[in-house]
Amino acid sequence: MSDTASADTRPNALSAWPDARGRFGDYGGRFVAETLMPNILELEAAYEDAKRDVNFQREMEEFLRDYVGKPSPIYFAERLTENFGGAKIWLKRDELNHTGSHKINNCLGQVLLAKRMGKTRIIAETGAGQHGVATATVAARFGIPCTVFMGATDVERQAPNVFRMKLLGAEVIPVTSGTGTLKDAMNEALRDWVTNVSDTFYVIGTVAGPHPYPAMVRDFQSIIGREARAQMLDRLGRLPDAAVACIGGGSNAMGLFHPFIEDENVRLIGVEAAGHGIETGKHAASLKGGEPGILHGNKTYLLQDKDGQIIDAHSISAGLDYPGIGPEHAFLHDAKRAEYVSATDEEAMEMFQLCTKLEGIIPALEPAHALARVRDLAKELGPDGLILMNMCGRGDKDVPQVAEMLGVKL
Amino acid sequence: MTNRITTRFNELEAYGRPGFVAYMMAGDGDSQALLNALPEAGADVIELGMPFTDPMADGPSIQASALRALDAGMTLKGVFDQAAKFREHDTDTPLVLMGYANPIHHMGFENFARQAEKAGVDGLICVDIPPEEDSELRTALEAHGIALIRLATPTTDDKRLETVVENTSGFVYYVSTTGVTGAASGMAQEVGAAVSRVKSASGLPVVVGFGVRTPEQAAAIAAEADAVVVGSAIVDAMHEGGVAAATELVHTLSQAAHGAKK
Numbered sequence: 001m002s003d004t005a006s007a008d009t010r011p012n013a014l015s016a017w018p019d020a021r022g023r024f025g026d027y028g029g030r031f032v033a034e035t036l037m038p039n040i041l042e043l044e045a046a047y048e049d050a051k052r053d054v055n056f057q058r059e060m061e062e063f064l065r066d067y068v069g070k071p072s073p074i075y076f077a078e079r080l081t082e083n084f085g086g087a088k089i090w091l092k093r094d095e096l097n098h099t100g101s102h103k104i105n106n107c108l109g110q111v112l113l114a115k116r117m118g119k120t121r122i123i124a125e126t127g128a129g130q131h132g133v134a135t136a137t138v139a140a141r142f143g144i145p146c147t148v149f150m151g152a153t154d155v156e157r158q159a160p161n162v163f164r165m166k167l168l169g170a171e172v173i174p175v176t177s178g179t180g181t182l183k184d185a186m187n188e189a190l191r192d193w194v195t196n197v198s199d200t201f202y203v204i205g206t207v208a209g210p211h212p213y214p215a216m217v218r219d220f221q222s223i224i225g226r227e228a229r230a231q232m233l234d235r236l237g238r239l240p241d242a243a244v245a246c247i248g249g250g251s252n253a254m255g256l257f258h259p260f261i262e263d264e265n266v267r268l269i270g271v272e273a274a275g276h277g278i279e280t281g282k283h284a285a286s287l288k289g290g291e292p293g294i295l296h297g298n299k300t301y302l303l304q305d306k307d308g309q310i311i312d313a314h315s316i317s318a319g320l321d322y323p324g325i326g327p328e329h330a331f332l333h334d335a336k337r338a339e340y341v342s343a344t345d346e347e348a349m350e351m352f353q354l355c356t357k358l359e360g361i362i363p364a365l366e367p368a369h370a371l372a373r374v375r376d377l378a379k380e381l382g383p384d385g386l387i388l389m390n391m392c393g394r395g396d397k398d399v400p401q402v403a404e405m406l407g408v409k410l
Numbered sequence: 411m412t413n414r415i416t417t418r419f420n421e422l423e424a425y426g427r428p429g430f431v432a433y434m435m436a437g438d439g440d441s442q443a444l445l446n447a448l449p450e451a452g453a454d455v456i457e458l459g460m461p462f463t464d465p466m467a468d469g470p471s472i473q474a475s476a477l478r479a480l481d482a483g484m485t486l487k488g489v490f491d492q493a494a495k496f497r498e499h500d501t502d503t504p505l506v507l508m509g510y511a512n513p514i515h516h517m518g519f520e521n522f523a524r525q526a527e528k529a530g531v532d533g534l535i536c537v538d539i540p541p542e543e544d545s546e547l548r549t550a551l552e553a554h555g556i557a558l559i560r561l562a563t564p565t566t567d568d569k570r571l572e573t574v575v576e577n578t579s580g581f582v583y584y585v586s587t588t589g590v591t592g593a594a595s596g597m598a599q600e601v602g603a604a605v606s607r608v609k610s611a612s613g614l615p616v617v618v619g620f621g622v623r624t625p626e627q628a629a630a631i632a633a634e635a636d637a638v639v640v641g642s643a644i645v646d647a648m649h650e651g652g653v654a655a656a657t658e659l660v661h662t663l664s665q666a667a668h669g670a671k672k
Contacts, residue, residue, distance in 0.1 A: 021542065031511055031538045033467045035563040035588050038570055177473055178464065187466040194467060195589040197565055294511040294538065295464060307485045308516025310463040 014337050015261040017328065022211020025334065027327035030210040032297045035194045040297075044212040046117050051219075056116065063108055064223065067141070068098045070105075071227045074235065074388070079358040080371075086378035087241065087385025091361075092228045092256065094392050101364065101393030102224060102252045103134035107203055109220035111138040114201035121196065122146040124203045125189040127154055127182035127248065128319035128366070129161025130393055131205030136170035146170040149188045152180035154318045161397050179312045182248075182322045186296055206249025207326030210297030214326050221255025228388055229259050240388035241381055242267040246370040247340070248284065248320035250329045252392035257338060267339060269377065270329060271370040273315035274342035284313035286325040287333050287340045300327040316345035316405075317365035319393070343372035351375075352395060352402060364393030365402075414504040414532045415557055415580045418454055419615040419636060428632035429454035430664035431617050433508065433641030434648065434656070435475040436492050437461055437484025443653045445496050449503045451657040452664025454637060455617070457535065459645075460489050460509030467537045469592030471642035475649065486513050486522070490529040497530030506533035506559060506580070519550035527554035533580045535559045541573050548577060561585055562608045562616075564600075575612035582608050583639070584618045586631065592642030594621050602634035609636075625666035632667035 017024040022044075030040055050056040064070040073096070077089045094102040107124075114122060122139045124146070126132030132148040139146035148165055152174040155162050165172050178184035186204075193202045207214045207221070225243070232239055243260050245253035247270040257268045275283035283289055286301040293302040295310060303311040303323035313323040332338035343351075351371035356362045363371065367390065374389050381387065395402075403410050422429045432453035434444055438461075448456050461476035461484050468476070493505055507526065514522050514536060526534065534556055539547060541560060548558045557580030565588060566574055575582065586601050587594060605616045618631050619639025632638040640663050648656040 029543050030540060031543055032540060033537055033563075034540055034561040034574065035467075035565050035585060037540050037542075038565045038567065177470075178477075183464060187464050190466040191469075191590045195593065197588050294515050296466070297538075299515075302512070304512065304516065308513035309480060310512070 012262060012264060012337065014332065014335055015258060017331065018211060018215050022215070024214070024328045024331035027300050027330040028211055028214055028298050030297065031294050031299065032210045033194055035197060039193070039197050040210050047113060047212050047216050050113055050116060056112065059112060060109060064105070068104050068108060069096060070223065071231070072096050074228055074231045077359050080355065081378070083354070083358055084375045084378035086383060087381035087387050089374060089378060089387050089389065090232070090240065091389055091391040092224060094224055094252065094390055095364065095394035099134045099137050100396065101130040101134065102221060102255065102390070103131045103205060104138065105223050105255065106205065106217050106220040106251060107131070107134040107138045110201070110203040111135070111142055111144065114144065114203070115142055117201065119199060119201035120144065121200045122203055123149065123189050123192050123200055124205060125149045125182065125185040126205065127151070127185070127321055128317065128364070129154065129158040129165065129397060130319060132170070132172070133161050133164050133168070135203050135205070136165040136168035139170065140168045147192070148172050149175050149185040149192070151182060151185045152176045154181055157401055158318055158397060160400065181312070182318070183310065183313070190296070206251040207254045207328060208249045208296060208298055208300065208324060214298065214328055217251055218254045218258055218328060221251050222258045224252065224255040224390055225257060225259035228256065232388060236386065238386065239263055239266050240386045242269055242377055243388045244269045244271065244370050244374050244377065245390040245392065246271045246320065246366045247325060247329065248273065248322050248366065249324065250326040252390050254326055254328055256390045257332070261337060268332070268337065269373065270338055270340045271373045272340060272342040273317055273320035273369055274344040275314040275316070277344055278342060282314040283342070284315040284320050284322060285342045286323060287329065288342055290323070292330065295324055298327045300330045301325050316348055317369065319364070319366045320369065341373050343369040347372035349402065349405065352398070361391065362395035363391060364395045365398045367392050413555065413557070414502060415455070418502070418504050419581065422454060422636065427668050428635060428670050429637030430628070430632070430667040431455040431457060431619070431637050431639040432644055432660050433457040433459060433639060435459040435461060435472065435479050435645055436489045437479030437482050438475045438645065439648050440653055442492050442495060444648060444656050445492055446499070447653060447657045448660060449500055451660040452668070453503065453660055455504045455506065457506045457508045457639065457641070458489065458493065460486060460507055460513060462510040462513060465510060467590055469590040469642060471592045471645050475645045486517055490525050493529035493531050504532045505530065506535060507531055508535040509537070511536055511538045514547070519547045523550040523554040523556055526556055531556060533557035533559050535561065535583060541576065559583055564588055564604065568607070571608065571611045575608070578612060578614065581615040581617055581636070582612050584608055584616050584635070585620045586618050587620050589620065591620055598630040598634055601631060605635045625662050628663045629666040629670040632670035638667050
């Protein structure tokens, strides 16, 4: 599932990480309370075992095809291409997945693993609610009780997803500690896990957390890049000049990037949320505006103050509103294999509307951030250029919030 | 060199009585006054909490306490200042800092260890750095004579225990229950068996904490261990009734612990 071919067959071997300690260079690792260490080690062993089990792989493939709707197509966004006036823009349509985002690729893998490990209870954290909905969905399908922790602020701004999760039978616990956003939901999920260690499986939604989560989530999400790479070669006979994705914790970006890491002519571009602008301090751009630290089980770039206290992230998009980033992104950033840029709330709002009008695709606010940089990149690369962007989620969930921001009463 | 931690546990052993460990949060209320008053109130060892924005192993009491301390402007430098002031008139009571990795990492492990030594700190409990990840921190602390105190929990089986006790010093903190601070405490009988296991594996004193709130619980747990730790209840008393209420509680709890039959 992960690329474990020997390092010497690849030009840069940057895809070979993590090492046995769960490190991507200096990033990653297992920074958890002692109570959770046995669980983390058990999970790692179970995952390694599942990876090698053809029955597990077959079950994954069947559900990905018949339940999630894989493979998702790639689509030539002709009118966006025209509008941006440069490189051809192709969208990987992961928003067409069951539940409306890429999140289910990972949830399916983890819930199947939970079932295999005999765990009888699922917990998850969620920001925008996409991961919560995907987890609740798969948990419903396999009849496993599911509890989702969601920041109280997010519960308010993502009401439709909260109701969806409840319909799916999940218990949604609003988290009021801290600022009531994604990081607080993750704190609370960790507190639950440390209390219910023996029967509970924690389905982390992004490529962060203690090892093996960053590698495991990446492996489950790499289906995005594997499919897209093969589809590009099949349809266009060439690889894109750039692969672009938005980044909160970074799971859709890592899933898109990983199969392209050894293709050195493919630029990998991650778009963080700049909120009101990085210079204002109200943003969620951990790589551009943060520095290395330790939080939620891993060492990575974090938004923090001069005393190492975590600073609240800000983004219009609840799914990007996180003060950290997956450790593999931190590693690819330092190794200069991937480029990281950002887009503001305002730009995301503009792209949300533009993409909807021109392509008839309502993007989630998260990938709308990526589109803003695709616009610049299209001009930079010119008409011969080819850009692949992951449309990681659909924007139905954001309609009430966008309406309110546009002053429209629904 | 015999340090304060070893000396204190040797004394307790000689008296044949269990010790009492008081946890408090630096910067929450008049914490300097409470810190200074703790030995007199009966604390044999003090754990001084370093506030962090995201204390994911703590329950509601200590979470809220940390946020109050941060709002009041507490920093790591402020923690060292309080420790140094405490040392001006108490040279015997072991002082152990307890907190999370990021502020320590941000200051730099070596810098942290140097300042901690200067302030008269004896040990560190870092909740989210397990043995697998602590070599860099441990090396820095050892160079400055600070003990890195590890945690053992009900999920620590015999095999894992070997990893936990390897290279540890000072004492071992046994977390009596799976969960966050301030939740229900473990059953005394189970705790007793676990403590013997950890003690024989580590050769170090074992203190037991998490969820101990009342004198009865303190006595029951103390009877099974070298010392019992109380945190959330003291933090709550401090918040609700100030230094007087917190010292009064420490007095009551430490008497119960000291009177427990080993």
